[in-house]
Amino acid sequence: MPSLPLPSPDLFDLPEGVIYLDGNSLGPLPKVAAARIHQTTHDEWGQMLIRGWNNAGWIDLPNRVGDRIARLIGAPEGSVLAVDSTSVNLFKVLSAALALRPERREVVSETGNFPTDLYMAQGLLAAQGGPSRLVTVEAADLISSITSDTAVVMLTHVNYRTGAMHDMDAITAAAHAAGALVIWDLAHSAGALPVDLTAAGADFAVGCGYKYLNGGPGAPAFVYVRPDLQEEVRPVLAGWLGHAAPFDFSPDYAPAPGIQRMQAGTPPILSLSALDAALEIWEDVDMDALRARSIALCDLFIAEVEVRCAGHGLELVSPRDGTIRGSQVSFRCPEGYAVMQALIAGGVIGDFRAPDLIRFGFAPLYNSDADVIKAAIRLGEILTSHAWDRPEFLARAKVT
Numbered sequence: 001m002p003s004l005p006l007p008s009p010d011l012f013d014l015p016e017g018v019i020y021l022d023g024n025s026l027g028p029l030p031k032v033a034a035a036r037i038h039q040t041t042h043d044e045w046g047q048m049l050i051r052g053w054n055n056a057g058w059i060d061l062p063n064r065v066g067d068r069i070a071r072l073i074g075a076p077e078g079s080v081l082a083v084d085s086t087s088v089n090l091f092k093v094l095s096a097a098l099a100l101r102p103e104r105r106e107v108v109s110e111t112g113n114f115p116t117d118l119y120m121a122q123g124l125l126a127a128q129g130g131p132s133r134l135v136t137v138e139a140a141d142l143i144s145s146i147t148s149d150t151a152v153v154m155l156t157h158v159n160y161r162t163g164a165m166h167d168m169d170a171i172t173a174a175a176h177a178a179g180a181l182v183i184w185d186l187a188h189s190a191g192a193l194p195v196d197l198t199a200a201g202a203d204f205a206v207g208c209g210y211k212y213l214n215g216g217p218g219a220p221a222f223v224y225v226r227p228d229l230q231e232e233v234r235p236v237l238a239g240w241l242g243h244a245a246p247f248d249f250s251p252d253y254a255p256a257p258g259i260q261r262m263q264a265g266t267p268p269i270l271s272l273s274a275l276d277a278a279l280e281i282w283e284d285v286d287m288d289a290l291r292a293r294s295i296a297l298c299d300l301f302i303a304e305v306e307v308r309c310a311g312h313g314l315e316l317v318s319p320r321d322g323t324i325r326g327s328q329v330s331f332r333c334p335e336g337y338a339v340m341q342a343l344i345a346g347g348v349i350g351d352f353r354a355p356d357l358i359r360f361g362f363a364p365l366y367n368s369d370a371d372v373i374k375a376a377i378r379l380g381e382i383l384t385s386h387a388w389d390r391p392e393f394l395a396r397a398k399v400t
């Protein structure tokens, strides 16, 4: 096996003494992103003022950043835009997909899908006031629930709670065989593992810029439309920057060619430039090597926790088989919220998902075997000593 061509952890500005196992929720700060925000702020916004749109190329930044992401998800150049939030992009692609299957009445999704995905579908279907409905089923029943009435299968590739990964190729093929379209939410896949939207034949995809891609809090998300569908899509969020000629200021909407029509309004250049810089790191990442390291880190954590926390009622809810797991590990844990707070207070940062899951994300770009072992030791100590049983750890904060 070749030595793993993964960049150095030194590329990230992580606080001294912290073991960060929450990059699946908010990636850490790449040093290059901090430098870029400073540069964009001072040299571009400060000095160029409005000339920056042309002179610093701000206007095409959603496309350039989209192309960097495309490489990580098996999408061709020009098929991904970095814009808006995952929630908003989901609304855009779901409305587009439904319009392409007007005679069908069902959106099929998974009961345990991330809530915003289900909420966006519920909101859109309610606004349409039509006969279409959202059908949610357990993961095991997905393929058998796709029928001749299914317009769209809308799924998150890697489950945010358990880390269980769907078979993208098989589900996409089953949906297509039934005449349905497929939307993949790659929030926990992009930057976590190799994805090949083209090979799978996926119709639409969305995903997150602030998780494994390390774009910063609230970084723009991304949207993908299969190239041969792009000209058929008629955006519902028909904004001026998705118009064929925005600076003609025509009163009537005419969609821009290709993926550009999925842009609605003005992009947030400061956050987008941070994401752009963060993505430079990915130019040097071999995704197969990253995946191998990610599986090894997760396997090691499971093994260490099962030894060091034995007898404390933890239950692995992530797949034990790394090939069907994303880059995270979750355990059901009694008093999980307080346990996680105690862990965080001791410098090991993971997170908690109601009602009782403690969740740990692993990112080979900055996590090592030593981190994984230390985190498991610390968790064992907290469970044994009941260090979590203190009022400051039991009180719930707004963000968990």
Ligand SMILES: *Cc1c(COP(=O)(O)O)cnc(C)c1O
Pocket (backbone or CB within 6 Å): 085, 086, 087, 088, 114, 116, 117, 156, 160, 185, 187, 188, 208, 221
């Ligand atoms: C993180 C995540 C989101 C986040 O959506 P935002 O619009 O960025 O808040 C959406 N879907 C899934 C599956 C996620 O994991």
